[in-house]
Amino acid sequence: MKEMTQLKPLIEVNQFSFDYEQINEPLISEVSFTINKDETVLLMGPSGSGKSTISLCLNGLYPDAVEGVASGDIFFKKTNIEDFENGELNQNVGIVFQDPESQFCMITVENELAFTLENIQTPREEIEPKIDQILETIGMTDYKYHNIHELSGGQKQKVALASVLLLDPELIILDEPTANLDPVSSLEFVNLIKDLKLETEKSISLSSIKLMIG
Numbered sequence: 001m002k003e004m005t006q007l008k009p010l011i012e013v014n015q016f017s018f019d020y021e022q023i024n025e026p027l028i029s030e031v032s033f034t035i036n037k038d039e040t041v042l043l044m045g046p047s048g049s050g051k052s053t054i055s056l057c058l059n060g061l062y063p064d065a066v067e068g069v070a071s072g073d074i075f076f077k078k079t080n081i082e083d084f085e086n087g088e089l090n091q092n093v094g095i096v097f098q099d100p101e102s103q104f105c106m107i108t109v110e111n112e113l114a115f116t117l118e119n120i121q122t123p124r125e126e127i128e129p130k131i132d133q134i135l136e137t138i139g140m141t142d143y144k145y146h147n148i149h150e151l152s153g154g155q156k157q158k159v160a161l162a163s164v165l166l167l168d169p170e171l172i173i174l175d176e177p178t179a180n181l182d183p184v185s186s187l188e189f190v191n192l193i194k195d196l197k198l199e200t201e202k203s204i205s206l207s208s209i210k211l212m213i214g
């Protein structure tokens with residue numbers, strides 16, 4: 001019980017329900033759970049059960065970005081996520097989408113990472129050093145000037161993760177980060193996450209990893 005008192009809740013979900021259209025049985029029905037600082041959480045469920053949906057609700061993108069009906073509450077560090085300004089919450093709760101390609105806005109790796117840093121008003125002279133540093137962290141220094149769309153699936157996942165890491169969030173949600181990767185790339189990505197968790201002081205939480213069968 002002693003450890004229990006040291007847990008610091010980052011996300012608290014309280015009786016949360018969500019559906020894309022109001023029907024009798026919502027997709028997500030009265031779900032409650034907590035993600036504490038430094039915790040690694042695994043969200044499991046069959047395809048179509050709503051893992052991506054709830055992940056997008058946790059950082060405030062949903063329900064605003066879709067036609068959806070939500071009830072119940074989600075708190076980030078004790079503040080209801082509805083009370084955050086636009087864009088404020090997704091700097092604290094970073095998400096790497098299930099299809100990372102859909103979150104890129106620029107053509108090259110360098111420009112994509114610069115775009116993220118510009119969005120958070122990083123001083124101009126700090127942009128290049130931060131890009132170089134994060135590329136080193138993810139082991140992709142040689143790909144700085146590459147076209148993102150010509151990278152492998154695993155490399156795209158890493159660039160999406162780098163982009164999220166630049167925001168310095170307290171919680172990172174990875175939505176099935178290894179689902180489209182071969183076993184070697186999956187292992188590489190998992191090891192990268194493990195190293196990051198060991199090296200950085202911030203907590204990294206994982207969500208929605210698809211169980212690999214066989």
Ligand SMILES: Nc1ncnc2c1ncn2[C@@H]1O[C@H](COP(=O)(O)OP(=O)(O)OP(=O)(O)O)[C@@H](O)[C@H]1O
Nearest residue numbers: 020027045046047048049050051052053054066098
């Ligand atoms: N934008 C949307 N509008 C309407 N329905 C949607 C939308 N996005 C998802 N859905 C539906 O909601 C349900 C849950 O989808 P979701 O993507 O959250 O599941 P998931 O658990 O992440 O599945 P997977 O393991 O295949 O990624 C599915 O039936 C899906 O068709």
Ligand SMILES: [Mg+2]
Nearest residue numbers: 051052098176
């Ligand atoms: Mg999904």
